[in-house]
Amino acid sequence: MDLNTETSNGILVAAPEGRIDGINALQFQQALNGKIDDGVSGVVIDMSDLNYISSAGLRAVLLISKSLQQREARLVLCSLQAPIREVFQISGFDQIIDISEDRDSAIAAMDG
Amino acid sequence: MPELTHANSPQSLSLVLKNDGEELIRLSDEVDAFAERNELAEDARFGLQLCLEEAVMNIVNYGFDDMDEHDILIQLNMQNDGRTLLVSIVDDGTELSYLDEVDLELDSLLEDQALGGLGFHLMRQYSNELTYERKDGRNHLLLTKHVARPDLSG
Numbered sequence: 001m002d003l004n005t006e007t008s009n010g011i012l013v014a015a016p017e018g019r020i021d022g023i024n025a026l027q028f029q030q031a032l033n034g035k036i037d038d039g040v041s042g043v044v045i046d047m048s049d050l051n052y053i054s055s056a057g058l059r060a061v062l063l064i065s066k067s068l069q070q071r072e073a074r075l076v077l078c079s080l081q082a083p084i085r086e087v088f089q090i091s092g093f094d095q096i097i098d099i100s101e102d103r104d105s106a107i108a109a110m111d112g
Numbered sequence: 113m114p115e116l117t118h119a120n121s122p123q124s125l126s127l128v129l130k131n132d133g134e135e136l137i138r139l140s141d142e143v144d145a146f147a148e149r150n151e152l153a154e155d156a157r158f159g160l161q162l163c164l165e166e167a168v169m170n171i172v173n174y175g176f177d178d179m180d181e182h183d184i185l186i187q188l189n190m191q192n193d194g195r196t197l198l199v200s201i202v203d204d205g206t207e208l209s210y211l212d213e214v215d216l217e218l219d220s221l222l223e224d225q226a227l228g229g230l231g232f233h234l235m236r237q238y239s240n241e242l243t244y245e246r247k248d249g250r251n252h253l254l255l256t257k258h259v260a261r262p263d264l265s266g
Binding site: 022059083086 | 133
């Protein structure tokens with residue numbers, strides 16, 4: 001899994017590629033947390049290039065969300081491929097984590 | 113009831129994994145190749161990969177109290193109808209104790225044991241039938257999945 005990140009106006013946008021599974025979920029979580037500093041007020045995870053996620057990956061996303069809540073920062077996911085969206089729905093994670101259609105609307109949602 | 117066969121053919125896959133999380137890479141590659149051979153649709157591939165990962169990682173993470181090497185036997189068989197996939201997972205780890213529905217509360221999911229429960233929840237959702245049996249000191253998990261094949265859909 002590759003993780004591309006960019007920060008603009010205090011919003012960190014992270015785009016993982018490939019899979020987040022039992023092997024690399026912790027690596028993903030640590031890599032993303034490592035990019036979050038005091039200047040970050042919100043995080044967008046753009047999942048357009050993510051084609052697989054398992055329960056270990058879902059847990060990593062949840063832990064990132066919890067960690068951001070403690071900093072009073074927000075997490076919004078966007079651009080989920082159909083199978084990824086389905087697994088978020090089936091697990092109920094779509095009820096506890098904000099999901100937007102695309103990157104622009106995710107960034108816009110940060111202001112809301 | 114459909115039968116699992118042991119013959120190697122394009123419609124079957126037999127794998128012996130070690131109780132090591134790194135084996136997930138080999139499992140994923142082999143399952144991808146199986147899905148390609150059998151022309152499984154994208155959602156069926158995703159569900160198959162997910163079910164197998166959840167089952168195997170559960171065994172690797174929670175199945176053994178010792179540091180010894182153990183085998184996990186995986187078998188996939190596409191039935192002659194081309195739509196019914198049987199998946200068998202056998203291991204000699206501790207007896208599975210949380211096949212019952214789990215509490216999917218946010219905070220409880222952050223605990224390791226609940227993660228296994230989430231994995232089983234996903235396996236149940238992505239399979240059409242899931243049966244578990246403890247036999248001869250081994251866990252036998254049998255999963256039936258109805259899969260769509262693009263060439264059969266029209």
